[in-house]
Amino acid sequence: MARAPLTLKLHNTLTRQKDVFRPVDPKHVRMYVCGPTVYDFAHIGNARPVIVFDVLYRLLKRLYPKVTYVRNITDVDDKIIAAAKESGEPIGSITKRTEQAFHEDAKALGALDPDVEPRATEHIPEMIRMIEALIEKGHAYAYMAEGHAGDGHVLFSVPSMPTYGRLSRHSRDELIAGARVEVAPYKKDPADFVLWKPSTPDLPGWDSPWGRGRPGWHIECSAMSEKYLGSTFDIHGGGLDLIFPHHENEIAQSTCARPGETFARVWVHNGYLMxxxxxxxxxxxxxxxxxxxxxxxxxxxxxxxxxxxxxxxxxxxxxxxxxxxxxxxxxxxxxxxxxxxxxxxxxxxxxxxxxxxxxxxxxxxxxxxxxxxxxxxxxxxxxxxxxxxxxxxxxxxxxxxxxxxxxxxxxxxxxxxxxxxxxGVSAGSGTAGEAEIEALIQKRNDARKAKDFKEADRLRAELVAKGVTLEDGPKGTTWRRG
Ligand SMILES: [Zn+2]
Known part of the structure; x- marks a missing residue:
């Protein structure tokens, strides 16, 4: 019997329906998923996309000859700066420790490593170049505070993009309300969002045409996905909570910087966790x-x-x-x-x-x-x-x-x-260690040999209390948990 062709269907947030998945290049499927901001241990809500997109990755690998899965590490962010201020731990130490913990958690959850795991701090030049392209094309502008030459904010100009809001399908009022927009002197329009912001000397910062500063969160994913997957690729994933503003803004940046490109063709979002x-x-x-x-x-x-x-x-x-x-x-x-x-x-x-x-x-x-x-x-x-x-x-x-x-x-x-x-050799699955259990079984066997059945029964009860089931067979005693 010939192998029946399998058709992958994925729900695309852009179309709000299940569509047949048609990769740009059937020989090489490319997927980007927003990764963790490394300032605290992953909670179970963070674990959901790790697991969901791992299953999708495994499936894609089964269906297509080559898959590139990119998941970023956000290691420059105001939340990280706030965590460092609160605890006194240096930023570099927080991000390194948290990234390692995230990897351990992902491994314990059985997630395969992505093919590329780019760190934001290692891709600042790519971000700066994309911001420059946006300014050049009239989609972004720099605001230099008077008397603070070199302390520039760069903003994306939302009114410059007529199709902005296509993914979240928010009206302009909803967009402004949803973005929890702060009134700021550097914004021409309340919906405009930050691409680059100035850093004081005590904060992480990089030299740029707009002075020493750091990138906004959204530009990271646009720059890093392009570097590893190209300007148009197949799947972009993440949690539902990222649709607006993060993913909406990624689309704005990537498609306005590269006219004629689609950016991600299919948007896959996992639901909330309660x-x-x-x-x-x-x-x-x-x-x-x-x-x-x-x-x-x-x-x-x-x-x-x-x-x-x-x-x-x-x-x-x-x-x-x-x-x-x-x-x-x-x-x-x-x-x-x-x-x-x-x-x-x-x-x-x-x-x-x-x-x-x-x-x-x-x-x-x-x-x-x-x-x-x-x-x-x-x-x-x-x-x-x-x-x-x-x-x-x-x-x-x-x-x-x-x-x-x-x-x-x-x-x-x-x-x-x-x-x-x-x-139960897997981490945390039982209270008693394997060696402890084996030792108790040995003691029980010794008691039985010595015909001390009272002691043997007591040891069995002790094992049962530890959640261990014993099976005495012709080849000796075997055990399992539960
Ligand atoms: Zn992202």
Whole structure:
């Protein structure tokens, strides 16, 4: 059977509908996603785009021969400056430490590294050149305060772009209200936004035609996406909260600096994350960092809990959702264990199970349907394992295992072997360490040998209290968590 062609459909915020994805160059798909501003640990709301766009990246890599995924690091920003002022920690130390923590979190969540991860501070000349192009073309202007020669602001002139607001579809009044515009003497129009601002000597700054200063946030993404992906590329992603003003302003800068170019053709936005039905906030006490959560559950469980909800829907984070994710993954790992220690065979992509799974994912990343397809496949394995005699002998468990692993890996889960999973080697998944458990089991075995069954029972109870299940078999005692 020939492999059925798979058509990727993605919801495009520009058109407000699911469109068939047609890359500029089918041999090389290019995607940009706004990365973290590195001043604090990532919270679970920050984790959502990391996971969603990782799934999209994995899918694109499956469908196209080459994919370039760029995710930036914003390491110059007023929030970073404010954090340094508050804590006294030098800016360079905050950004370095936070970037490293972000990488550790992303890894724990099973996210592949992007192909390029440019830092804003290493791309200032590119930003300056783009700002110069905007001034040249009449889309931006510099304001030099009187008597402060060299302390220049550069602003993007929103009225110079008749199509401004196309992505967010805001009216001009909404644009002005939404931008929380401060009345500033350097603005010609209240909707104009900053491309460059002056820095006092104690603040990070770079020499520019407008004096020593630093870039605004929006220009970073325009300059860095162009450098690595070109002036027109395929997909731009980020959270819903970035549509306005950040992404609207990126479009304004990039298309006005490069007339005739489209910039990103497809805009993909993930929905908000709530905690127990409420907006996450430090004052409500429902604010969790990824690190906090990793103490409670393995990264794979956190990741899977995020994927159970479609990426465009609001995601309600609850302990129950986490428990449910854990139990589904447990079940899948049990199915893997039932297949035995056989080497999994890479699946033929045209088999029905894989086709149904890929059809779900290519339908605007319908992860809940994709999970349902994996569940069906796990059911099949449980059913096959219950067979006996000749019918069981006819089952090809390595093929079944290969398919299950293929589907799980496309979602970025089932990354460890079943034994390691149930022993909970992943970070933070249990209270007792593996060595401690092994030692207790050894003590219990010794007690049994010495026929001290009371002590053996006491040790078993102690293990159960630590969430460990023992199975005594002919080859000795095996154990797992849960
Ligand atoms: Zn951005």
């Amino acid at each position: 905690v127990n039905g409420e907006k996450m906030s430090k004052s409500l006490g429902n604010f969790f960092t990824v690190r906090d959560l990793l103490q409670k559950a393995p990264g794979e469980v956190i990741r899977f809990a995020m994927l159970a909800t479609h990426y465009r829907q609001p995601l309600n984070w609850t302990d129950d959702a986490l428990k449910q994710a854990r139990s589904i993954l447990d079940r899948w790992y049990r199915a893997i264990a039932l297949c035995g220690p056989v080497a999994p065979i890479a699946p033929a992509l045209d088999v029905e199970a894989i086709q149904a799974f890929l059809a779900a994912l290519t339908d605007d990343l319908n992860t809940s349907q994709a999970i349902a397809e994996i569940n069906k496949h796990a059911d099949m394995i449980f059913h096959a394992a219950d067979l006996t005699g000749i019918t069981k002998k006819m089952v090809n468990f390595d093929t079944l295992k290969g398919r299950l692993l293929f589907m799980g890996n496309m979602l970025g889960v089932l990354r460890q072997d079943a034994d390691a999973w149930f022993k």
